[in-house]
Amino acid sequence: MPQPVIRASNLVKKYKDFAAVGGIDFEIAPGESFGFLGPNGAGKSTTMRMIGAVSTRTGGELEILGLDPDKYGPEVRSQLGVVPQQDNLDVDLRVRDNLIVYGRYFGLPTRTIAPRADELLGFAQLSDRAKARVEDLSGGMKRRLTIARALINDPKILLLDEPTTGLDPQARHILWDRLFRLKEQGTTLVLTTHYMDEAEQLCDRLVVVDKGSIMAEGSPADLIRRFSSREVLEVRFGGGRNEEVASQLGGIGDRHEVLPDRILVYSQDGEAELSRIHQLGLKPITSLVRRSSLEDVFLRLTGRSLIE
Template identity: 55%
Template sequence: MAGAAVFASALTKHFGDLIAVDGVHFEVARGETFGLLGPNGAGKTSIMHIISCISPPTSGELRVLGMDPVADEVRIRGRLGICPQSDRLDHDLTVRENLVTYARYFGISRVDARQRATELLEFAQLSERMNDRVETLSGGMKRRLTIARTMVNDPEMIILDEPTTGLDPQARHLLWERLFRLKQRGITLLLSTHYMDEAEQLCDRLIILDRGTIVAEGAPRALIAQHTSPVVVELRFGTEAANTYSGKLEGIGDHLDALPDRLLIYGSDEDGIITEVHRRGLTPSSVLTRRSTLEDVFLRLTGRTLVE
């Protein structure tokens, strides 16, 4: 607890009769990248708001950088960097002015703020756009500028709420590389994301939340090994509803998921699975084999039903 960046025990958050966070316990080690995953309404944002000192917990114990968020709110905020889901940049200012002005809110001298802005623009690969107005930037540039702005106070921990939502693949991968550089500096990263590949790429450990509780915790590859089989065989049967074939495929592999457009067979022997499918007289229109992913774990634990 003493050395953790975040320590939460029996943490709850209620909004009237709604229980958003229901007695969760987790720790985030200093210097690690820790993920919060879950469907909409699972409690991710509520937990991040509590850690960020935006919203107090209803009950439970919480320490952020060794301090109490209720009693030490100002001290904690001065050591955090917050990257919200939506960019809250000032479009009336230039790229450089956004950083300098934000640094002044932390009591940083104008000289130091300008120096820090120069360094952060280089880090974000935005030096050539420093005198441009924010409204002229692409979505990926705005996200890099937002992350640069979260660093003006030299934070010990950065909290990122869905940092790459809406970005194209090239922008996402560039942002991943920037976040990896922050990790190399020893900065603790706490992030939420709906992209399972992003969580696999970035997170040392993560929790999966559902209806305010933690349903799984661990390293991405360990969770995949624990909750699903190594490979997935996806079968399609043309325009026919794939789930009509599920009864004929029972007992193949370790687990069968019947979806309207395809059947997923989980197992460890992809060749053996395909051979058995054909032995039973079935001829799929297409067969795709792949390794199991964190998305398979996520859907198994939280379900495939859309949560509004």
């Protein structure tokens, strides 16, 4: 692995007695697209704020581009682009002016920022909205504008905290396309998400975090291989029967999981397992064979209880 651009060792953030981040280790290589995947309250955003050099860590080591963010906050931040979870565009300013004033924070003269702002508005498909009021933009447009704003200083690392939360599928896909282009251009992307498809689409490597700790680390394919199976067979036997039927499935699949509405059978070959179930004389109401996904890994590692 080349010299990492971000290196964390036993990184801790505590709020009084509560450890939001409880001693995590990770390294991110230049040009890599790295994800923090986890449920709400897992510590993803807290970690992102520490990487973003705006939140002082409680313990451990953290280096961004070779610098300690607690000591060299402005130096670190001058090389980052940040897309926060909550948009913080200035609604009192027009779309293009948001880019102009933000560029000034990096010491750029207006004559440099102006053409860059136009270029970024093009990149974010917002050229025709340059003079619009921010309030009049849709959620997806605001997100794209926030990404454009984060790129105004040509950052080495782009931090994206739940970049597509709350967006409709079309807006998400446009955003993914833009992020993919940045990745191709060599920008290091660090993102948090709880959308598995987003993580699979965008991340070269990710960590699954829960309750402030890293549960697993690897590429999406690697994690699926390690913590799930190639395929998943979903069978439904009707309310109340799933538990009873599951007791007869011993030896079928690598393992199975009983949910209130269905049974999941993890296997290398879902169709073969379904045949075996039929051979046992069991008749599922519905059945579905699908590829195992990151969601299966996620739910296995972080559990199925609701976290609020």
